[in-house]
Amino acid sequence: MILLVLAIDLLAALLSCGVIVLNARSAVEVEMKAALANVELLVSDTIDLAQSASPETLLQTLRLRVQGLRHVRVTVLDASGAVVPAPSPRLRRDQHDPPRWFVALIAPATRQHELPIVVQGRSIGTARITTQPRDEIDEVWGYAVSLSLASLLVSLGLLAALYVAFGRVLAPLTQVADGLTQLERQDYTARLAPPASRELAIIAARFNSVAQALSETRAANGRLNRQLLSAQDDERRATALELHDEFGPCLFALEANAASVIRMAGAVAAPDRAKLTQRAEEISTIVGQVQTLNRDLLNRLRPHALGQVPLPDCLVLLLRDFTRRHSGTDFAGAFDGLGSGYGDVTDLTVFRCIQESMTNAVRHGRAGRVTVEAHEEAHARLVITVRDDGGGIAPDHRVGLGLSGMRERVGALGGTLVLDNGWPGTVVRIMIPFGSERSEDTSAIPDA
Numbered sequence: 391m392i393l394l395v396l397a398i399d400l401l402a403a404l405l406s407c408g409v410i411v412l413n414a415r416s417a418v419e420v421e422m423k424a425a426l427a428n429v430e431l432l433v434s435d436t437i438d439l440a441q442s443a444s445p446e447t448l449l450q451t452l453r454l455r456v457q458g459l460r461h462v463r464v465t466v467l468d469a470s471g472a473v474v475p476a477p478s479p480r481l482r483r484d485q486h487d488p489p490r491w492f493v494a495l496i497a498p499a500t501r502q503h504e505l506p507i508v509v510q511g512r513s514i515g516t517a518r519i520t521t522q523p524r525d526e527i528d529e530v531w532g533y534a535v536s537l538s539l540a541s542l543l544v545s546l547g548l549l550a551a552l553y554v555a556f557g558r559v560l561a562p563l564t565q566v567a568d569g570l571t572q573l574e575r576q577d578y579t580a581r582l583a584p585p586a587s588r589e590l591a592i593i594a595a596r597f598n599s600v601a602q603a604l605s606e607t608r609a610a611n612g613r614l615n616r617q618l619l620s621a622q623d624d625e626r627r628a629t630a631l632e633l634h635d636e637f638g639p640c641l642f643a644l645e646a647n648a649a650s651v652i653r654m655a656g657a658v659a660a661p662d663r664a665k666l667t668q669r670a671e672e673i674s675t676i677v678g679q680v681q682t683l684n685r686d687l688l689n690r691l692r693p694h695a696l697g698q699v700p701l702p703d704c705l706v707l708l709l710r711d712f713t714r715r716h717s718g719t720d721f722a723g724a725f726d727g728l729g730s731g732y733g734d735v736t737d738l739t740v741f742r743c744i745q746e747s748m749t750n751a752v753r754h755g756r757a758g759r760v761t762v763e764a765h766e767e768a769h770a771r772l773v774i775t776v777r778d779d780g781g782g783i784a785p786d787h788r789v790g791l792g793l794s795g796m797r798e799r800v801g802a803l804g805g806t807l808v809l810d811n812g813w814p815g816t817v818v819r820i821m822i823p824f825g826s827e828r829s830e831d832t833s834a835i836p837d838a
């Protein structure tokens with residue numbers, strides 16, 4: 391920008407010089423003509439007035455009168471053609487000594503007139519008048535130099551002001567660029583100081599809120615990762631405990647019963663049929679318990695019915711399982727508006743969200759009744775509502791792995807999850823768009 395202004399300045403200076411030269415040329419020309427006419431009048435007036443004087447006196451008078459005239463030089467010659475000497479040399483004022491090229495640009499062609507000096511019919515000499523544009527050119531040069539100096543000073547002042555102004559405008563932009571580089575390097579602590587300009591202050595404020603949002607997202611991701619890791623550990627610990635506490639005694643009992651049967655079979659006396667039947671019945675009961683435990687465990691790790699039976703049936707099975715495990719709570723479901731499936735990931739998301747919402751309702755709300763409703767809506771959307779009549783959401787409730795996991799799953803499918811107080815109890819509203827799953831890579835969504 392400064393170079394552009396400089397270029398415009400130079401152009402303006404060149405134009406001004408051109409205009410000054412053109413004006414000066416015509417002005418000097420006019421001046422010379424006027425001076426020539428005036429001096430001719432002066433010479434003839436002098437001759438007329440001094441008709442009675444002697445020729446020498448007349449020539450001297452004439453010489454004196456025309457001495458020091460501006461713009462013209464008058465040389466007085468006597469009858470023999472000799473120059474009548476001037477009493478004192480001509481003084482030039484205000485010499486600016488313009489350079490030759492300037493003189494050559496402005497100076498008009500020199501004019502010379504010879505006026506005969508005639509007294510009483512006799513020629514006593516000649517007045518040779520020559521135009522002298524130097525004075526005028528000196529003046530123009532002086533004027534041009536002062537004007538150029540003034541313009542130069544103004545231009546320098548303007549450039550300095552522009553430099554300062556651009557500096558003020560560009561400094562915050564440099565700050566923004568530096569901040570963006572910091573963000574690019576994943577340093578989300580970058581913040582911009584509010585600049586003086588209102589427009590740039592808005593940009594700085596937006597930048598700061600983006601950086602803030604990024605650092606919050608990173609913190610949330612870190613939290614989630616830590617929760618995920620500890621959840622995996624918890625899950626493994628719970629599974630190990632379950633295997634130890636539930637399966638261990640069953641296996642021990644099976645072993646004891648089998649050993650008893652082996653002992654009876656190896657005895658010399660005939661085996662007691664009633665005892666054998668009792669051992670077999672015990673073994674069968676324990677195997678039944680192991681099967682139930684095994685099913686529960688597998689179901690918790692991965693709902694095996696999912697993908698094999700329609701989604702509404704899977705959800706009915708889930709509700710039945712909850713009813714069996716939580717005898718103090720009624721579970722009701724309405725899944726008529728659901729299709730048979732929406733792809734593995736969507737189905738699993740629906741299943742896990744309902745499962746977690748019902749767990750929360752029992753665990754935190756101590757609900758007496760939980761109602762689940764899921765249906766398709768216009769624009770290929772699934773709407774799921776889980777409502778309970780429990781204690782409701784505490785204002786300062788924490789966000790655990792359950793809620794954040796649901797949000798992650800739903801968010802990954804482009805849906806939304808809202809947890810709200812239902813007066814009474816709690817209501818979870820979930821919206822999931824469907825139909826795009828096959829065109830997207832959803833393999834990254836974990837089955838926690």
Ligand SMILES: Nc1ncnc2c1ncn2[C@@H]1O[C@H](COP(=O)(O)OP(=O)(O)OP(=O)(O)O)[C@@H](O)[C@H]1O
Nearest residue numbers: 750751754755782783787788789790791792793816
């Ligand atoms: N139906 C509900 N009724 C009352 N409070 C609820 C309900 N659902 C969630 N909350 C509150 O929200 C909090 C967060 O729930 P979230 O499922 O994220 O974590 P959590 O259940 O405490 O732990 P987990 O990670 O095992 O799920 C709960 O601790 C509870 O205070």
Ligand SMILES: [Mg+2]
Nearest residue numbers: 750790792793
């Ligand atoms: Mg939970």
